[in-house]
Amino acid sequence: MSARRTAFRRIVTPLVWLSLLFALAACSREPTLVREEQFVFGTRVELTVVDADAEHAHSVLAEISRELARLHRTYHAWEPSALTRLNAAIAAGHPARVSAELAAILRDAQQFVRASDGLFDPGIGALVALWGFHRSDFSANQPPDPAAVAALRDRHPSLAALTITPLTPDPASPCAQPDAVDAIATNETPAACVTSSNPAVAIDLGGYLKGYALDRAAEIVRRHAIAAALINIGGNILALGQPNATRPWRIALQHPRRAEPLAVLPLYDGEAIGTSGDYQRYFLADGHRYHHLIDPRTGWPATENQAFTVVILPQPDHRTGLRSDVVSKPLFLAGADWPRYAARFGVTRALRVAADGTITVTAPLQQRLRWIDPPDAITVVDPPEPQKGLSD
Template structure:
């Protein structure tokens, strides 16, 4: 994965820590590996809190799955039939927030694109290397389903566009980070690291040092750099290296540009770091998508979301990073930063 948790106690002498002080649980949820680390608490308290987090992840995964039977698929069936559908208060709140965030980025973050995601074969745990029929693809691009087509009134949701099909894959991991942080704090856990397939949030510290995470290059085996992550900060990543297939020498990823209906090809990976704030997890998850899809306009798109710390690897492997994030990074592995931007 592009951004992975690194304990770094032995491989890189940055923390001087003892692994015996780290408690860990992991699982496979949201189609990826998730990991919760707790520092310093007694084992029973740590295990209880981490178990509560993983149970919450299971709940969210089941409730809002994009293609297995769930509250979300029931809503999508109603939307396809032009019907109003009752939804839970939680889902209504999530959709209203996603709608707000989609508008900021001119719908480049677009959870209404579920039909396009499915058309490319990514609504499956295993996908085949084939392109969709051009006529079906063009019909969906012309229909232009977006979050602006969605209406939310109290506990009811409906759409003017029957091609709206919701997929919260670019929102739910960030939401889960925020939920995990709330659960851990309620359980009395002050120092923890939560990793959902490269979407990471830190609580407190790891002993005498901040938590350390590594930014892995999407094409090289070694990290680009290591950076310190402080209490309440969250990192989101989007890349073309996890869910993708290759056909005729071209890589097709699940990151689809709603303007073309095609998987984006101008960027290999993006990382954004969000400082402590309400909804930091959600913002880190969401903002990485439009920044990825914006191509050479990535910096301006990041600024729309209030993100000052971001890194992009373009299609040719060139690395650009904002000045604020560069100041936090400790380069590793001889991989050079090609450009620093304000």
């Protein structure tokens, strides 16, 4: 039986609502609000800065845009990049020389893999590709052969299989051998050696890179002493300062099933918000929704949630954006078990829209929210007690 297929990428509507909120926030006669847009990481990006000097603001936005474009080129999961060269080396069983930045990203991502019990795992790129999400247009997608999914899942691809060591001149080093390859971008210098015990590992940094990019953009904003900024990468948003003297930034949360906001909340200096949802990259086949958030345990898209949103408080290490991007994934995939992982990551402000549309929100976040069309029932819960470890 041929499947009826419809592909969706719901990007524009949430950003339109955000733009309206920006306009409301900027209505006073204060320093100039300048906004630019671009398309990277497979999504629309809105960069908004507030500064007394419009020319200075535009130059900072241009620098941020160049940095985002660099990250997009360097770590693309399927177009030629340093990452695809690394994946090819892993598949062939070859060691790879990588840059210091990529080595640091991989080591850091491995920590999140461990902390999430493997729910967050960028090593399952081959599963994401098998589901057809390694392309810009997935209008022809259909569910893959379940046997193929099971076979790949049972090979247990995971970032945990990687060994990352400093690059040394030792002739016994794996990266000193003739089969070692360079997995670096133009003008990069090799700094580390990557090997894998599992050739099924294929790295896809889609659940990490937007948050990393948020923090890179924030570093540029701080370095140039911009008064305030809002960095929005496909709904992963980081706030710096506030748009005027009287109010913070205000963010619209996209309704996962309607072309309108679910709620609005203020976002304060240094905070970031991240949402994982089944409405962002998905296709329909025979009335079923298949999305890009693949559960490593099953090899199939997770089914217990429509959306999961976290607000991360300012981090002393300025990795707020990264945490907002990464942490929403294991909480989305965990389904009803999300409080355990919220406690592990120190998340106290969370909003869950379950598969049946029921809403659960933690009390600290509920206090901030202004519902656009109040749901019939909202379950408000105390935030899980944070555990020692990766917290906000």
